[in-house]
Amino acid sequence: MRKQVYVIALLTLILSLCFMSASAAGADWALRVDGAKTPVLLPDGGIAVISGSKVVAVNADGNTKWSWDAGGQVKFLATDDAGNLYAALNKTVFKVSGAGKMIWKTDAFGEVYSFAFVEGKLLVGWANGLFELDDKGKLLWEYYMPEDC
């Protein structure tokens, strides 16, 4: 049994290396990251992306730092100056540390439609308006569409 695991691990490693060398023609490096989207730049020069239900952080040299699983398809991703990450899926907002550990999660009012971290605060556009959280997940204000729109 243990031998089979070693063989499978070795084959996976060989296939990954083949893919990297094929894709990296001209690039510094290239990685296969399933469904990669919504890149954000990390303070150390690395990058984080959404990959399905996961957030994957990669160093500037192309080595994967960590992967964090949100338990559902992540739709939005943002980062702050300290390298913490903010992710949203469905009706939930998460804060994840620069080491890939969840710090907090909070329910949004409804489905999240837009997302931005600016000047130390998290702006979340949802099904009926907009709200703002501080970096601890505390609600600062809510906005609804003005009447004269």
Added chain:
Amino acid sequence: MGPVWSLSYMGNGKCILVGKVFFDVTNPNPVDGYDYINMFNISDGNTVAQFKAVEPFTIRLIKPVSQTKALISADYSGLVSWNTVDKYLYEWRLKVDPPKYVCVGQSNQALIVGKDGKGISTVDIKKGTQLKQSSYTETVLGEPIFIGSRYYVPVNGGLMVLGTNLETVSRYNLSGLKGSVSLLPAKDSIYIVGDNLLARYGI
């Protein structure tokens, strides 16, 4: 009332949102709604300006140019420059199909990618006039970025590097690059994110 689906930070504590309003609140189908544009203060969420000059409102994208100016791609209007102050006025309007991507360059210039994803042109964003036009056989896969004096444009299998006169300067090959692509500028490099692919290219 409908979703706030776009947030664009302008700097100086101001942000522009695009939200959708439904004609029939019992049938919140996005195709039956229209968009509205507000600029708000991020400290309290209060609206500081609204833009109502682009009607009917079907907004494709918003691209901040400065703290007081944004380019808006909208159906029927094309590309519009808003000074973020006048509610019913725009600085200029370029009557084109609403651009799919807009990338602000230097010296009051922006690169726009047409609705079909193939036609590329540059625009004087002070006057609202087209400067150069070019049509490529390759479809642009994501929003171009501007670094130094070059536009980096993602296409199938790599990046086209264009000068400010839309001349092809070089091409970066990246086999396997396809689908929807995002570019992210970093120190001396560009991160490229496509379907199932993450790569870094030194520039």
